[in-house]
Amino acid sequence: MSLRQKLLLVALCTLALPIAGWLYVRQMEALLRQGQEQALTATATAVARSLAVTDVPLPQPGRGWYVQQAVNPIVIDGYGDDWAPMTPWSQPLGKQGKLLLAEDDNGFYMYIDVRVARRTRADADDANALSADHIILDLEQGAQHRRYLIASAAPGAFTALTLDPPAGDLPDRVIGQWQEDGSGYDAELRLPRGLGLSALGVGIYTAANGGDPLAEDTRPLLRYSPDLSQELAQLAPQGARARLLAPAGWLLAQSGQLTTSGPQPSWWSSVMYRSLLANPLEDAEAWTSDAPRLDLPEVQTARRGASSTVWRQGEERDSVVLATTVPVVRGQDVVAVLLMEQASRAVPLLANRAFLSLLVTSFGVMLVAGAILLFFATRLSLRLGRLRDAVERAQLDDGRLDGQMIQGHFPMAEAEDEIGDLARSFQKLFEAVGGYTDYLRTLASKLSHELNTPLAIVKSSLDNLEHAELSDEAQPYLARARDGVARLGTLVRAMSEASRMERAIAAAEPEDVDLVDVVRGCADAYxxxxxxxxxxxxxPEQPAHLHGAPELIAQALDKLFDNALSFTPADGWLRLSLRPLDDGAEIELANQGPPLPAAMQGRLFDSLVSLRDKATPGDAPHLGLGLYVVRLVAERHGGVAAARNLDDGSGVAFSLRLHGMPRQRLVS
Structure with a gap:
């Protein structure tokens, strides 16, 4: 990973700023909500207490039968088609029945649906009617009540049997329609509108199940009250919608409308608020205003005597609605539940504005920080690149260090920062290495020059000793001394030749040559x-052109062939090959013989290193300069010399990978 990429990752750490701001905005939005919750709950609690202490007609504690407002005209035919809009809010009647109550300007309607598997049929005026399947209906007007027996032996019209004497203006006859199907029966009837019923008792008797044939479930009647709605409208604050519910969730009164103020936000602002800022919101469908009953967890909580709040989605875009439910308590009983709702755009607008301001600020800070870091990384990379290029240029093609460049033109050595310290350290290191390298390169010529005079003195002394009379015992020692002097002289001459060879290789003039001809000529000579x-x-069949010094390549091949010949058995084989490359060529000379020792493979091409057996007295010493010359020729051609053992273990292979010498520019 480059330095700029690393600094880019460091710049990404500034993302912590908008993330922290986003969390802060969410917390601010939660605090705004909490403040509104407390204010609306306090208002709703005050309205609930006012309703509890006034003489408004609130329902009595306990369950009641709810009477819905008829949506469509109801025809008494025993079928439930007219009741379809009100069916979702049917009330359970025992374990097998459902009850629907409705009223309009024409009367009071009742629809009873009973599901039983086995039937026992009888008309209401039959003697065994109480032992057959039937319905008990009890109508109450204050303290007066009257019961009726509803039964039918077949589908069609029925007339209820009166079980009690006349009471008040309760009807003497109750007629309706009875319908049956394979799973049960339905009874539908209508009563006059002006009866003023205060309670209603309904009981279902099934002969197959047994029980009390006169049992009934009597409950007070609950209905929507316009008078109670007017009283609620006087107490509820403006801009809020209040609904008074029975403990079971039935709507008793309603006032006010949900209104929102402020500018209409854009669609993307709404999406941003709902997806990034808003805490979870409830769906608005369960809070619809046209439902006669709200069976919500918040209503159930208030029924148990505790208040609760919830935030839900508003009907208008980017609006939220706060709803709170508080119990209405008379004495020790919860007689109703007050639901108050308030729509608002203030919370979303404030949150959006804060978040947009945060985004703009964070983006600006990130942009500036990123630009500064990018500029710093680019400048640092360029300076390091200059230092790298200078280090690479400090070494010349022949392996020596450019002392003039190191001492006078090493870049950034005057800088006062850490890169300047690094540049000065490189400069000092190169100066020391350059001086040591120059010393090693001139050591051979210095030694050969210095050793010539002592060797001449020793040789002349040995010549003088030959003319002197020596005992027979001294003669072998004189021969050994002469042999040692001869070996030392050969060594001094080889060192001088090596120094001259390095200078000759460095001064060789390149030209365009075909390596195929060079290698073929060498092979013919070998x-x-x-x-x-x-x-x-x-x-290869095609020419292999290279810009280089053919005499140096031939000299390197001579050294390789001489080395291979000394290790190849008398009946062995040698293989010389040339392989063109995309950027040069590779010459390889393989021979049969012993493998290379693993410890010597990295040192074969160093000076004064040899694998040949030590020479015996009188033989010419082998100084190990041949492969060193091969390495110098390869490096002069921009390549490398290598040695390896053959895969089958039959011998070794020495290779020259050549890329060509640089072309000289003509100076006009």
């Missing part, structure tokens, strides 16, 4: 020298 050994030459 065959007479190979003797009984087999020499195979593998050349």
């Amino acid at each position: 065959r007479p020298l190979a003797g009984a050994r087999r020499l195979e030459c593998m050349l």
